Amino acid sequence: MKKNHKLKTKININSLSYKDPSSKIYEVFDENNNLIKILRGLRQDTKENYANLSCEQFYKKLITSEMIINTKIYSEETLEKKTILADSWKEILEHELVDFISYPYEWSFSMLKDAAILQLFIIKKSFENSWKLKDASSYNVQWKNGKPIFIDIASFVPLNENFNWEGYRQFCAMFLIPLLIKKHLDINFNEILRSNLDGIFPEIGNRYFQLTNKFKKGVFSHIFLPTLLNNFFLKNNKKKTKISQNKKNILSLMNSIYELIKNLDYTKKKSLWLGYDKKNSYEEQDKQIKEKFIKKNFSNKKSNVLWDIGCNNGYFSKLLKEQFKKIIAFDYDHEVIEDLYLSEKKFQNTNIMPLVINFSNQSPNQGWNNELKRIEQRSIPDHILCLAFIHHARLVANIPLNQIISWLHSLNANMIIEFVDRDDEMVTQLMENKNEKYEDYNRENFIKLLSQKFTIIDKQSLKNNKRELFFVTSNV
Known part of the structure; x- marks a missing residue:
């Protein structure tokens, strides 16, 4: 933690920020240890991405509709800015404060469902406008006034000629499969996600669905079939080859998953404490x-x-x-x-x-x-x-x-x-x-x-x- 003696503020590098080398989150605390600012240092390519992204109409609409955290370039000439730029970052963003950080393994079914719908909507809108999210982590969603909001601006990158949805497997692991396990089997995903921070991948999820359960809605396509194909490649010692997909087909996949999750109606089961x-x-x-x-x-x-x-x-x-x-x-x-x-x-x-x-x-x-x-x-x-x-x-x-x-x-x-x-x-x-x-x-x-x-x-x-x-x- 770096201390600014003149302004009596402390700057702390967010411990979750190590995974993405393109940016880093800094938390600024006042002398009473209250969080007062969230700043993000950007690498040169990420700086250029943000400059272009912030001009896009679809992005502006997502901001104004409070689907994405409000963000601006940090222009104040402060010692915090000098400290962060000294770490070789080329630009600094300031994010709106989130008053509490929660984790997906603490959410209920409908909370995870609403977070999934939000993130997939943003993924779709980005794809339609020649942008994409480079990952699909559920930890990129937090809550503002009871509604999910996306917080990882550095995830946006321009869509190149390769139209693959790289985040599909991660989205299934961190959103879709936990929801299907709760929906179809009435198994709470909280303890599973707490033990598996990267989510429930198809090969693990497939073990929960036996016999006819594999044919329940969403299970065959997104759990059983991917597991079957993965086992085939492993058994035959074959390398998976990346195939560039048609943009229309990728959007069709996104839309089908969006509708699947949106229509996952959940009937609350009997509980000793409900009522x-x-x-x-x-x-x-x-x-x-x-x-x-x-x-x-x-x-x-x-x-x-x-x-x-x-x-x-x-x-x-x-x-x-x-x-x-x-x-x-x-x-x-x-x-x-x-x-x-x-x-x-x-x-x-x-x-x-x-x-x-x-x-x-x-x-x-x-x-x-x-x-x-x-x-x-x-x-x-x-x-x-x-x-x-x-x-x-x-x-x-x-x-x-x-x-x-x-x-x-x-x-x-x-x-x-x-x-x-x-x-x-x-x-x-x-x-x-x-x-x-x-x-x-x-x-x-x-x-x-x-x-x-x-x-x-x-x-x-x-x-x-x-x-x-x-x-x-x-x-x-």
Whole structure:
């Protein structure tokens, strides 16, 4: 990290930026470590590409429709500019800030589907206008106001006489095949993509589809047949020869995949937690008391970031939408995150970002440079909602209560934490048929551990004292 002492800013090379030698991303932080600028250094050929691309009407339309991140040439004469140019880059671009970075293995089915539709639309429009994207990585898509947006400007290159779609295999691996696995087999792709950062290639995807499943829509053409051909070349020790395709045929392939993905209707499957709020809801009076308590303690002023841990269908995230600039709503259940995303998609804009994350088995820092970060390194919450989380973490994930409290304390945020007593029917159900007695899980010990790490500002009993809400601030 390079420090600019005069301006008290820090310049950090983005760790994901090593893969493409044609450009490099620089993050500029202020003296309070807030990200204030995203800059990109360009190689000479990439500089020329951008100069031509920025004049294209199709590109301008993609920018104005917010399908591509807003970008401009960085013309300010700053020490940041001098520092980046000193690294031998020939031009500097400034990108609009993205307020949170998420990864494809944290998305639900419809999130990945919408990201795929966006990227394929951009690929098609580029191809029609004699441009192309040199790759098709799902990591090139992020989210702005609840909608996908493409962020990798350096991916655009002029279309030469070779009309091959080089990104086809990568697009299938990172978008199409995960969607087909979820659609046809109801296998969540999140853990698979987390373990296979380059996606699910046809040879691997083919193993999931047995017998007649190979003939399901999209599977034969984009999974089974490519695997068959690849095995043929390997078995016969033959080299694959690149054949220049007709532009019309390539566009036809793109259009067919576009329609395939667009029409992948997804019927949410049964889930233990989908509809949990209705099956295990409070009485109306208790529900109103709970809402009032949350609003009262989280309504002092407009805050930056709220985490809703174990958000389920996002009821309380929606309740607090006006109170926070950004709400990141987590749940490990794919179906409830899918439900939340679809409900928020109906709005023109939303500040709720739903993610499939299991806090008892979080994604670690991973990748060649550890470029894919844990959630704590991507977002700093001011406030945290921790409802119906403690008892699941202790009684289902078997995490000791003191470790749960210590982890929450490490986040250094104001929190509302719900404790569900042993007499509650949900706890009784979770402990059913278990030999472990969970002797640390009781109200007295919970308050003792909580008081060691937090200051209890307010509390509220619910359900005849079977549940209790605590508004706490973190002790230094």
